[in-house]
Structures are given as structure tokens and as C-alpha cells.
Amino acid sequence: MSKEFLYTEIANGIAAQIRSGALKSGDKLPSVRTLCKEHQISMNTAKRIFLELESQSLIDSKPQSGYFVSASLAITLPLPEASRPSLIANHNEPDELISTVYENMGKNDLTLFSIAIPSGDLLPLAKLKKEIVSATRALKAGGTEYEELQGNLKLRRMIALRSLSWGGNFNETDLVTTNGGMNALSFCLMALGKPGDTIAIESPCYPGILQLATGLGLKVLELPTHPSTGIEIETLKKVIPAIDICLLIPNFNTPLGSCMSDENKKEVVRLLAEHNIPLIEDDVYGDIYFGSHRPKCCKSFDKEGNVLYCSSISKTLAPGYRVGWIAPGKYKDKILKLKLLHSTSSISIVNEAVANFLKTGRYEKHLHQLRKTLQSNYQNYVQTIAESFPAGTKTSRPQGGLSLWVEFDKNIQTRKLYDLAIKENISIAPGRMFTLQDQFENCMRLCIGLPWSEETRLKLQQVGNMAKKL
Template structure:
């Protein structure tokens, strides 16, 4: 077993035991030397295991005593319950609720816990502006001409190069650029389905995906999920005879933030391939990992071109640029035909600028800062929830991404909380937005992409007080 794999496996194993409560706050962990001896690794490799766990605030060191499970308040809060959607396809979306929440986008007078993007304060805006100017100068005719149908070559080459980090081994010819990840998902669904077909999605699920499926006339089967490991494979197996396509967000799904274990990803890919059911993979959040390594994708295990891997920089770099892509496997020609019909070309200047941002290493530098900030934001928000929210509140423990899922006691209706919070100039995303079924009424999603301040802490305190009054 390679040392790097061993180190990662052991760190993840200990992290999972802490997150699921097997290891309790304050418990002492094995010494560096004992860990080294037990697993046949060097002392330096064993130290890396603890440094990784310490970086995630899961363990803390005490001089002359060793390492202990962290006693942070939020670790005392239980995880949300595993979801239990009914196995019946439907297409009833909470349209009014979703429209109301997303109508608050861009409002500077509100604290927008409801919009799942990083704040502009966390983005390299000045550097991006320079890249736009540079792209205008470098592109033929200043970028006013159509680019190739498949998309900007530099951007596709850089996305392909970055796929090596998750064992994707993509080539620039494997990729098609799109206008953001939602456009990529839409093209995939249009290529693979017709009205009346049934699609399997995780439950809870990002509202935009639910709305997209409904708008295309698809029936939706929601699949049960666990807050740490993601989709319930046994539940998915039962639905296979009924579905045409499966769409998953395996890396840091919003709203729960879980990361499917590699073994689960591999099993799902093989299972769907055996039934000849395409898998659309939304990997928008894959680059925002809190651990030291970028997680693999389902595409990493694809041997038959059955996985359509979609991504973008909308959650990491520039939401408004609408830069995305898809590696559609054996469905490339269908995707290209639909792109020609629906958009002809991506925006040349913007795609060139993002491609160059990736090429120069600025993107990875930015990501290192963003990941650390988001993890710290999560911990600050979670501690405030532990201090101020009603007794019996549960929260997710995201391993990356931008979302924190809060599950209140059953008596709290987050639709009502949403209305009360708006009066305090706070916007949240009620749990009912993330399903087409009658569930998650006592849940909400909070975005952790806002810079942490005393004012933000006060807003969470106000939110907790409102929830206690319901």
C-alpha cells in the first residue's frame, strides 16, 4: 500500500469516527509513535495524519500529553437524521417558496444565508479584472468572434490537466464548455431523457436541479441519503428498474455537504453501468474540500463513458461569469448538437480569462485561501448554533462546500421561520425547498460563504431566538 494512500485512509477513518460520534470529545488518541507502529508507517507520516485532523479542528494537541478529540461545542450536536423519502415519483415543486427565496439575490440590505455562493469579499476580483483585459487583448478580434463549438481550448486544456488530481485523466477533446454548471446539467438531461421519463436524485437535493427536472417534464424519484456518506446504495438499487437517468452530487452535496466514500462511488458507477443507466455527476463543489486532498469523482471510476461529469467555477471563483463544462463520455455528439441549438458559443473573453487564471496557478492559490476560510466559517457558524439555537437542534458536518444543514426539533417550521427572519433582514433557505415531497419542514440550509464578523454572529443569535419562539 502506498504511503500516501495509507496516510489518507487512516486520517479519513479517524475523522469519520469523530464525526459520527464513535470517538467522543475529550478522548485521547493513540500517540504518534503508536500509530506509526500499528500501521507500519514512518513517524513523519503518522504526524501528517494528526496534522490533517488538526487542520479540520477535529483533534487538538496538548503539550506533553498527546492528541485528543476536539471539545468544540458544535461537535456535541448530533447529526441530522438520514432522509427517508417515499419511493414514489412526482414533480410537485414548492415554486412559490423557491421564487421568494431567490428573489432576494443581490439585496445588500439582507444577510443572505440563503444564497449558496461565496461572498465577493472572498474572491480575487482585482486579479480577475486584469485577466479580462488581457484576454481582450490576446484574442482575435478582441474576443468578438465565435469560439469553436466545443469551447475555449485553453480552458478545456486546463480543466483536463486539473482532472489528474482526482484520477480523471481527461483530455481537452473530452470536454465541452457550457454557460455554468446548470447549463451543463440541462444539456445532459435534454440529451438523455424525454418528457415522462423518471430520474433519480438525492434527497435532499439542490432546488435548481429539482426545478430543471420538473421543467423538462421529468418524474423525480428521491433517494435516501446519510448525512456523512451520502446516497443509500441499497435504496438506489430498488429504484433502478424505474429510472432512465441518475443525477448525483457526490462531492460536498448541497445542502448536507457529505462526500461519498470512494468505494461507494465505484459501486454506484458499476451498478448503473450494468443497467445501462447514465450517471450525470455534478462536481461543482469538488474543489472546495476541507481535507488536504481533492476527492475523487464518480468519473474517476468510469470505464465505459457512462458518466457525464459536470463542473464550473461558479462556486469557487466567479458566480456571474457562468463558466462551466461537461465531460460527456460517449454522449459527446448529442451534447454538442444541443449546445449548437441552444447557445452556439460560450462567451469567448470570459472563458479565455478563466482559462488563463487556471494556467498561471492563481486559481490554486485562491482555492487554498478559500478552503481555509470556508472551513473556519463553518466552525464559527456551528459553534454559534450550538450556543444559541433550540435544544435538540442537529447539524451536518460538511467535509467541504458552502452549505450547513440545520435540523430543528419537529415543532419548528422553517417556512414560518423564513418569514419571521426576513423581518430581521435575514434570509434563509427552508428545508422544503430541497425536496418535491412533504418533508424537511423543520430543516434549513445556511450558506457559509459569508465573511465571519461579530454582526454575522449576532444574526445567528437572532435566528436562534426566533426559532425558540416558534
């Protein structure tokens, strides 16, 4: 085992213990010397491990005393239980609620806790503008021509290169670009599903996916999902004869922020391939992990081309550019045909700009900063919730992504909370939006992609105070 690998393994192990709560705030960590002995590593390596954990704000050093689990991690709230949706595919759309929430988002001066995208304040806007200008200069005919059908070659090469870090191991021919992540999912569902087919998804689930699936005439089977570890494999096994497609967000999904273990990812891939059920994997949040390394994907374990891997830069770089992609495995021809017919070509200018941005290496730097900001936001959110939300409030413990799932006492209806909050120009996403069943009425999703400020804190407090009144 290489030194570097060992180092990462140990650091991750400790981080996981802290995040899971096995090591609690204020707990003393083993000394540098003990760590050396235990793992047979050098002093230098041991010190690097502590430095890494410190840089992640997981531990603090106290002069002459050693390392302690960070005080700012003190506040963890109880975790909601895993969801228990009915396993009969049913269909009770929260359309009206979703429409209301989306329509109100157009209001001015709104504090947008309801939408899972990073605020413009967290994005490298000046550098992106430069890349747009360069793209209009570099592209043939200034970007007014159609791109090749599969998409910008440079961009596909960069995505392929980045996929090496999580075992995607793509090459450029494996990829097809799309107009953002939803367009990627839409092509996958159109390629695979026919009306009456059943699709298995996480529960709670991103409302766009629910509406897309039902809009295409699919039946939706919601799977029990744990807020930290994702879907339950045992249940998937049971329902497998009843499903035709599976769609998962295995890494830091919205709204829960859960992340499946490698083991579970591998098992899901094996199981679905065995039954010839295609898996659509949405990995838009995979790059914004709070820990020390990027999690793998289901696609990392896909030997048969049965996983259609979808991602985008909408959650990390520029939502409005609509730059996304699919690695469609054995369904590539179908996806290419759909792309030709439904959108003809991606938009050259934004795709070229993003390709060049990725090429400069600026994307990695930006992600590094964004991850830190989001992790620190998460901690600030939880602290504020602990201070000012009703007693008994539970929250998910995302280790990446843009979402925090909040569960109130059964008596607190988040639809009502929504109505109160929107009057104060605060938008939240009520839990009922994330299911086709009668559940999550006492839950809500908060976006942690806003810049943290005294104002954000006050708005969040205000939501808490309103909830207390309910």
C-alpha cells in the same frame, strides 16, 4: 505502498474518525512513538501526520502531554436521520416558495444565508480582474469572435490536468465548456430526457434541479439520502427498473453536504451502466473538501462513458463568470449539438481569463485558503447554533461544500421562520424548497460561504432566537 501514500492514508483515517465522532473532542491521540510502531513509519512521518491534522484544526498539541482532539470540535449536534421520501415519482412543486425566496434575494443589505455561493469577500477579485484585462489583449479580435464549439482549448487542458488528482484522467477532447454549471445540467437533461421519463435524484435536492427536471416534463423520483453518506444503494437497486436517468451530487452536495464513499460511487456507476441508465454527476463542490484530499467522483469509476460529469467554477471562484463544463462520455455529440443550437459559443473573455488563472497555479492557492475558511465557518456556525438555537436542533456534518442542513423540532415550520427572518433582512432557505413532496417543513439550508464576523454570528443568533419563539 509509497511513503507518501501511506502518510496520506493514515492522516485521513484519523481525520475521518474525528469527524465521524468516533474520536471526541478532548480525546488523547496515540503518541508519536505508538503511531510509528503501529504503522511501521518513521518518526518524521508520524510528526508530519500530526502537523497535518493540526493544520486542519482537527487536533491541538499540548506541551509535555501530546496531541488531543480539538476543543473547537467539541460542538457537534445530533445528525438528522436519512430522508424517507415516497418512492412514487410525484410532483408537488414548491414553486411559490422558491419564487418568494429568489425574489427577495434582490433586496439590499440582506444577510444571505439562503444561497450556496461563496461571498465576494472570499474570492481573489484583484487577480481575476487582471486576468480579464489580459484576456481582452490576448484573444483574437479582443474576444469578440465566437470560440470553437467545444470551448477554450487552454481551459479544457487545465480542467483535464486537474482531473488527474481524482482519477478523471480527461484529455481536452473529452470536455465541452458551458455557461456555468446549471447550463451544463440543462444540456445533459435535454440530451437524455424526454417528457414522461423518470429521473432519480437525492432528497433533499437542489431546487434548480427539481425545477429543471419538471420543466422538461420529467417525473422525479426522490431517493432516501443520508446526511453524511448520500443515497442508499439498496433503494436505488429496488427502483432501478422505474428510472431512465439518475442525477447525483456525490461530493458535499447541497443542501445536506453528504459525500458518498468510493465504494458506493463505484457501485452506483456499475449498477447504472448495467441497466444502461445514464448518470449525470454534478461535482461543483468537489474541490472544497475540508479533509486532506479531494474525494473521487463517480466519473473516476466510469469505464463505459455512461457518466456525464458536470462542474464549474461558480462555487469556488466567480459565480458571475458562468464558466462550467461537461465531460459527457459517449453523449458528446448530443451535447455539442445542443450547445451549438442553444448558445452558439461560450463567452471567450471569461473563459480565457479563468484558463489563465488556473494556469498560474493561483487557483490551487486560492482553493487551499477557501477550504480552510469554509471549514472554520462550519465550526463557527455549529457552535453558534448549539448556543442559540432551540434545544433538539440537529445539523448535518458536511466535510466540504457550502451548505449546512438544519433540522428543527417538528413544530418549528421554516416557512414561518423565513417570513420572520426576511423582515429582519435575513434570508434563509426553507427545507420545503428542496423536495417535490411534503417533507422537510422543519428543516432549512444555511450557506456557510459568508465571511465569519461578529455580525454574521449575531444574525445567526437572531435566526435561532426567532426559531425559539415559533
